[in-house]
Amino acid sequence: MKQNKKPMQEIKYNYFHWGPFLFHTKVLPEHCKIVLTxxxxxxxxxxxxxxxxAGHIKEEYKLDNPQLITDFxxxxxxAYTVGYNKWRGxxxxxxxxxxxxxWINYMKAGEFNPPHDHGADLSFVLFPQVPEELRKxxxxxxxxxxxxGGICWFYGEGDRSAISTVHxxxxxxxxFIFPARLKHWVFPFKSDVTRISMSxxxxxxxxxxxxxxxxxxxx
Numbered sequence: 001m002k003q004n005k006k007p008m009q010e011i012k013y014n015y016f017h018w019g020p021f022l023f024h025t026k027v028l029p030e031h032c033k034i035v036l037t038x039x040x041x042x043x044x045x046x047x048x049x050x051x052x053x054a055g056h057i058k059e060e061y062k063l064d065n066p067q068l069i070t071d072f073x074x075x076x077x078x079a080y081t082v083g084y085n086k087w088r089g090x091x092x093x094x095x096x097x098x099x100x101x102x103w104i105n106y107m108k109a110g111e112f113n114p115p116h117d118h119g120a121d122l123s124f125v126l127f128p129q130v131p132e133e134l135r136k137x138x139x140x141x142x143x144x145x146x147x148x149g150g151i152c153w154f155y156g157e158g159d160r161s162a163i164s165t166v167h168x169x170x171x172x173x174x175x176f177i178f179p180a181r182l183k184h185w186v187f188p189f190k191s192d193v194t195r196i197s198m199s200x201x202x203x204x205x206x207x208x209x210x211x212x213x214x215x216x217x218x219x
Contacts, residue, residue, distance in 0.1 A: 018162075019155055019156070019163065019164075020153075020155055020178060020179045020182045021083070021084050021087050021088070021178070021179070022153055022166055022176065022177075022178045022182070023079075023080045023083055023084075023176065023177040023178065024168075024174065024175070024176050025076060025079060025175050026173045026174060026175065027072070027076065027126060027128075027173050027175050028072075028173075029173065031072045031128075032126075032128035032129070032172065032173055033128075034068055034069065034072065035069065035104070035126060035128040035196075035198050036128050036129060036196065038063055038065065038068055038069065038104075039061070039063070039104040039106075039128075039196060039198070042061045042062065042063050042064055042065075042104065043059070043061055043104075043106070044061070047061040047062045047063075047064060048060070048061060048062075049061055049062040049103045052101070052103075053103070054113060054114055054116040055105065055111070055112070055113040055114075055186075056111055056112050056113070056114065057105050057106070057107050057108075057111045057112075057113070058106075058108070058111065059105070059106035059108075060103055060104070060105050060106075061103060061104050061106075062101075062102070062103050063102045063103060063104055063198070066099055066102045069102060069198070069200075070099055073124075073200075076124075076175055076177070077095065077097055077177070077202070078095055080122075080177045081093050081094070081095045093204070094204075096204065096205040097122070097202045097203065097204060097205060098202065098203045098204075098205050099200060099201075099202060099203075100120050100200075100201040100202060100203050101120075101200055101201045102198070102199075102200040103198070103199055103200070104196065104197070104198045104199075105196065105197045105198070105199065106194050106195075106196055107186075107194065107195045107196070107197065108193075108194050108195075109188075109189060109190050109191060109192055109193070110188055110190070111188060112185070112186055112187060112188040113184075113185050113186035114185055115154075115183050115184070115185040116183065116184070116185065117180060117181045117182060117183045117184070118180035118181070118201050119180065119201070120180040120201035120202055120203055121179070121180055121201075121202055121203050121204040122177060122178070122179060122180055122201070122202040122204065123177070123178060123179075123180040123182075123199065123200070123201050123202070124175060124176060124177045124178070124199065124200055124202070125151070125170075125175070125176050125197055125198070125199045126174070126175045126176075126197065126198045126199075127170040127171065127172060127173070127174045127175075127195070127196070127197050128172065128173070128196055128197075128198065129172060129194075129195065129196040130149075130170055130171055130172045130174075130195055131191065131193040131194070131195060133191040133192075133193045134148065134149040134169075134189055134191055134193065134195060135169070135171070137149065137189055137190060137191050138150065138169050138189075145167055145187075146167035146168065146169055146187065147169065147187070148187055148188065148189035148190060148191075149169060149170075149186075149187060149188075149189040149195065150167055150168065150169050150170075150186070150187045151167075151168050151169075151170055151176075151184060151185070151186050151187070152165055152166070152167050152168075152184060152185055152186075152187070153165065153166045153178060153182055153183070153184045154166075154183055154184070155182060155183070170197075180201055180202075
């Protein structure tokens with residue numbers, strides 16, 4: 001049957017970037033140094049934080065002087081707000097945050113964080129020290145997921161036709177900010193090293209007079 005060849009009709013469409021907003025950036029080396037120095041200072045029995053956390057990690061400590069961290073963290077939260085508003089729509093988030101908790105992890109061979117979420121609005125994890133041995137161990141891994149020492153965020157029902165997981169192997173200086181209810185977990189590794197990470201939870205304040213971490217703005 002003979003068919004008439006006509007120009008294909010132009011189909012106009014758009015599509016949705018669906019799923020939680022997972023933010024990644026690099027912090028400055030001097031900011032990593034602040035975290036490492038504060039971590040060593042707080043690495044003592046009275047600051048143990050394990051009973052508040054899901055991790056199967058022996059050394060987890062509360063950071064008892066958060067101001068040193070928030071002084072530089074605020075700029076990265078500002079960047080998160082800018083990115084979120086571009087992603088969701090201008091005005092979706094105001095940069096008014098309050099730090100709810102802050103701790104540091106010294107993760108060793110065989111330790112891990114099981115699948116879990118956090119009870120806040122936003123959470124973050126910063127990796128100020130990732131030993132080179134872990135990168136080599138991860139590169140040698142044979143499998144379909146991220147290898148030893150990787151971190152995974154997962155969302156939804158795991159539909160294979162959709163993006164429902166994000167796997168990353170963190171490097172020194174990596175900072176991830178994400179909705180606190182987004183489930184995530186951290187894979188164990190075998191190398192005889194210690195990887196250091198800092199995590200925290202953020203509450204989003206609605207009072208426009210509040211600035212970062214609960215301080216009232218001056219009129």
